Amino acid sequence: MNTEIHFLGHQGRTPFFSFDILSSAFKYGNRCFTKYTEGMPDHFKQAFPAVMSYERTFTLEDEGVSTASGLIRYKSIGNLFTPKSMFHDENFPANVPIMEKRTIGWDPYFEKMTVSKNILRSDVIMFLLLKGGGYHRCQFHNSYK
Numbered sequence: 001m002n003t004e005i006h007f008l009g010h011q012g013r014t015p016f017f018s019f020d021i022l023s024s025a026f027k028y029g030n031r032c033f034t035k036y037t038e039g040m041p042d043h044f045k046q047a048f049p050a051v052m053s054y055e056r057t058f059t060l061e062d063e064g065v066s067t068a069s070g071l072i073r074y075k076s077i078g079n080l081f082t083p084k085s086m087f088h089d090e091n092f093p094a095n096v097p098i099m100e101k102r103t104i105g106w107d108p109y110f111e112k113m114t115v116s117k118n119i120l121r122s123d124v125i126m127f128l129l130l131k132g133g134g135y136h137r138c139q140f141h142n143s144y145k
Contacts, residue, residue, distance in 0.1 A: 020103040020128055021066060021089070054144045061137040064092040097136045103128045107135065113144070120144040 056068045070085035097103050107127040113120050122142045127135040 018098045018101045018103040021098050056142045058138050058140045062096040065090045102131045
């Protein structure tokens with residue numbers, strides 16, 4: 001899936017922090033939309049044409065906290081997902097990898113999703129890759145409805 005992002009930063013400026021933290025909301029916000037093996041139902045596409053929303057809270061090992069939320073629309077013509085996402089962050093000290101732009105993407109991972117109270121939920125631990133080696137831990141709590 002191709003991802004196109006229109007970023008509106010504070011007063012039109014580029015972000016003063018690593019883009020990788022945003023990618024978890026925008027690029028990976030649609031990670032549950034994937035190509036399934038033949039015969040496996042795609043529950044997400046079955047939920048459309050209604051709008052699906054997602055909410056994500058993630059806590060980094062340095063106790064920085066971010067939240068992301070969004071609405072996702074699906075057009076069967078062209079198999080196109082159109083997300084509109086919001087991102088907020090809190091408690092990011094100046095000397096952490098996100099603020100110093102020392103991250104180089106996310107380590108590969110998998111996410112198990114389960115239905116609970118009619119909401120699709122997941123908890124996943126992901127790791128940001130750091131320039132020069134090493135990892136930075138992040139705990140995600142996700143819901144899709």
